[in-house]
Amino acid sequence: MHLFNTLTRHVEPFEPLEPGVVKMYACGVTVYDYSHVGHARNYIAWDTLRRYLLWRGYRVKYVQNFTDIDDKIIRRSHQENVPWNVITETYIQAYLDDMDRLNIRRADVYPKATEVVPQIVQFIQSLIDRGYAYESGGDVYYAVEKFPTYGKLSGRKLDQMEAGASGRVDEEAVKKHHPLDFALWKAAKPGEPEWESPWGQGRPGWHIECSVMVREELGDSIDIHTGGQDLIFPHHENEIAQSEAALAKPLSRFWLHNGFVNISGEKMSKSLGNFTTIRQMLESGFDPMVLRLFVLQAQYRKPIDFTDEAIASAQNAWDTLRDGLRFGQKHGKALGYTDIENASFGDPAAMRISTDSDAVLRFQAAMDDDLNTPVALSVLFELAKELQKEGNRLTHDGKTLAEPGTLREQWQTLVVLAEVLGLTAQPAAEAATAGLRDADIEALVQQRAEAKKAKNWAEGDRIRDELKAQGITLIDKPGGITEWIRS
RNA sequence: GGCGGCAUAGCCAAGUGGUAAGGCAGAGGUCUGCAAAACCUCCACCCCCAGUUCGAGUCUGGGUGCCGCCUCCA
Numbered sequence: 001m002h003l004f005n006t007l008t009r010h011v012e013p014f015e016p017l018e019p020g021v022v023k024m025y026a027c028g029v030t031v032y033d034y035s036h037v038g039h040a041r042n043y044i045a046w047d048t049l050r051r052y053l054l055w056r057g058y059r060v061k062y063v064q065n066f067t068d069i070d071d072k073i074i075r076r077s078h079q080e081n082v083p084w085n086v087i088t089e090t091y092i093q094a095y096l097d098d099m100d101r102l103n104i105r106r107a108d109v110y111p112k113a114t115e116v117v118p119q120i121v122q123f124i125q126s127l128i129d130r131g132y133a134y135e136s137g138g139d140v141y142y143a144v145e146k147f148p149t150y151g152k153l154s155g156r157k158l159d160q161m162e163a164g165a166s167g168r169v170d171e172e173a174v175k176k177h178h179p180l181d182f183a184l185w186k187a188a189k190p191g192e193p194e195w196e197s198p199w200g201q202g203r204p205g206w207h208i209e210c211s212v213m214v215r216e217e218l219g220d221s222i223d224i225h226t227g228g229q230d231l232i233f234p235h236h237e238n239e240i241a242q243s244e245a246a247l248a249k250p251l252s253r254f255w256l257h258n259g260f261v262n263i264s265g266e267k268m269s270k271s272l273g274n275f276t277t278i279r280q281m282l283e284s285g286f287d288p289m290v291l292r293l294f295v296l297q298a299q300y301r302k303p304i305d306f307t308d309e310a311i312a313s314a315q316n317a318w319d320t321l322r323d324g325l326r327f328g329q330k331h332g333k334a335l336g337y338t339d340i341e342n343a344s345f346g347d348p349a350a351m352r353i354s355t356d357s358d359a360v361l362r363f364q365a366a367m368d369d370d371l372n373t374p375v376a377l378s379v380l381f382e383l384a385k386e387l388q389k390e391g392n393r394l395t396h397d398g399k400t401l402a403e404p405g406t407l408r409e410q411w412q413t414l415v416v417l418a419e420v421l422g423l424t425a426q427p428a429a430e431a432a433t434a435g436l437r438d439a440d441i442e443a444l445v446q447q448r449a450e451a452k453k454a455k456n457w458a459e460g461d462r463i464r465d466e467l468k469a470q471g472i473t474l475i476d477k478p479g480g481i482t483e484w485i486r487s
Numbered sequence: 488g489g490c491g492g493c494a495u496a497g498c499c500a501a502g503u504g505g506u507a508a509g510g511c512a513g514a515g516g517u518c519u520g521c522a523a524a525a526c527c528u529c530c531a532c533c534c535c536c537a538g539u540u541c542g543a544g545u546c547u548g549g550g551u552g553c554c555g556c557c558u559c560c561a
Contacts, residue, residue, distance in 0.1 A: 009491090028561090029560095029561070030559085041561075042561035043561080045561095072560095154491090154556075154557085155490060156489075156556095156557075157489090157490095160557090161490090206559085228560080229555070229556075230555080230560055230561065231560080231561070232491095232556070233490095234556095260554090261561090262554080262555095265553070267555070267560090268561095269559095269560055269561090270559085271559070271560065272560095293510095294499095297509090298500065299500085301492090302493080303554070303555080304500095307498090307499095309498060309511085310499060312511080312512095313511040314510085315511095316511060316512085317509095317510050320510080374508090374510090375501055375502085375508070377510080378500095378501075378510080380509095381510065392526080393526085395525085396525055396526085452520080457521070460521095461521080464522080464523075474524085475523080475524055475525080476518090476522090476524090485524085
């Protein structure tokens with residue numbers, strides 16, 4: 001498999017450091033607000049990568065942090081007059097709830113910055129000891145000039161950035177030796193949460209927590225480190241500077257970054273205020289899989305535009321895919337599948353599919369190519385449309401063109417591959433027609449037949465519409481026969 | 488100002504040298520009292536200009552437009 005590595009700006013063959021085992025770290029959210037569609041894209045992308053690695057037979061250790069101490073959390077705490085750790089607990093739970101709904105698998109570990117403060121202090125001390133960091137007025141800063149390859153990830157050079165940076169004025173500037181030096185430790189101000197350190201009471205800076213948590217959970221060097229493109233600089237650049245200065249080993253072999261979700265061509269972001277939260281969207285009635293499909297229809301590095309039209313398109317596309325995914329449950333009985341009552345029927349984990357079919361090979365080729373999910377999805381759509389067509393043939397003509405066994409293999413292939421992309425169809429709801437018994441329906445169909453016989457088209461149409469409203473579709477067939485199906 | 492990305496049908500989106508995947512939307516047909524459902528069929532020469540090549544969305548150079556990062560941000 002090949003992945004685009006931001007570090008080299010090339011698509012490269014992926015091989016883990018330790019054969020068969022992938023160590024992955026995904027930069028998590030700062031928990032002071034609800035997650036928006038941009039976050040959804042990010043975590044859907046890496047969840048999909050993780051699922052694909054598992055499908056490829058790797059063992060994956062997936063770690064994702066929560067930044068639970070930070071200026072914005074403190075500000076929010078003051079604004080709402082709520083303890084900072086209540087804020088963070090609230091939004092951690094909200095984050096997990098949102099991601100669960102999007103079928104994003106839980107990380108193996110969710111370390112929090114505040115749980116590793118002693119290790120952070122130790123790490124900072126070692127950077128000071130090695131000459132990469134200095135204390136200044138209760139803060140500790142990283143000296144970027146001491147790290148010769150600073151800028152290697154983002155493709156920048158210190159002297160080029162100085163011009164842009166020189167215009168900035170902030171209170172930290174006077175404490176820094178170089179404008180791009182960044183805080184490893186911040187002295188506490190009155191009323192702020194604080195921890196002990198050799199440099200006085202304070203709290204960790206943003207970047208250092210990731211360097212420490214990666215090491216604590218996964219070791220000195222890992223295989224894949226992920227985040228949004230906005231983390232390339234300065235966050236990931238700084239992580240590299242910290243970890244590699246302290247440990248003298250590459251922090252991560254691969255650096256992966258996803259493209260943004262845009263609104264009207266502009267990046268969706270909290271600072272611009274142009275965001276839709278995941279729960280806003282789901283509460284308006286969308287199946288979470290619509291959002292997942294919307295995200296996967298573009299390759300993860302490309303920007304995507306979040307528009308009503310795009311979501312409507314994804315909604316319709318999902319309806320098609322979902323029909324295909326439910327093929328077995330819907331038609332299994334008619335096709336003579338004998339195990340439909342088994343608990344494992346329809347469960348992708350229990351399915352054994354041929355792994356050298358054209359569909360699987362094309363799916364893999366696409367995913368191997370830097371997670372080309374649009375092409376992978378095209379394979380799923382071809383399967384789903386064929387199944388939909390055959391299902392309709394069965395419903396309308398009573399028979400299919402392909403053999404039941406062939407259809408079963410196609411259906412299972414679809415279900416298994418969709419599961420690799422995290423696309424799962426919930427069982428069809430039955431509530432809509434619960435109040436209407438077959439006999440009632442038959443009676444109405446008969447009434448309509450008589451109305452039609454009398455050429456009372458208005459009455460006939462009225463009955464048809466009435467049934468339609470209850471989820472019953474009528475199918476007029478040659479010879480005056482009318483069949484009906486629950487849709 | 489520095490660095491980087493993108494430009495393919497009405498919309499979305501693959502395709503990186505050999506005559507354009509897939510999704511959404513749409514059109515025509517069969518059927519039909521009209522519909523619905525279903526089935527069949529159709530729907531792009533790839534931002535502009537100049538090159539390289541037998542042959543270029545696909546490579547090179549130039550242009551135009553849009554976006555991102557350089558400050559917290561997935």
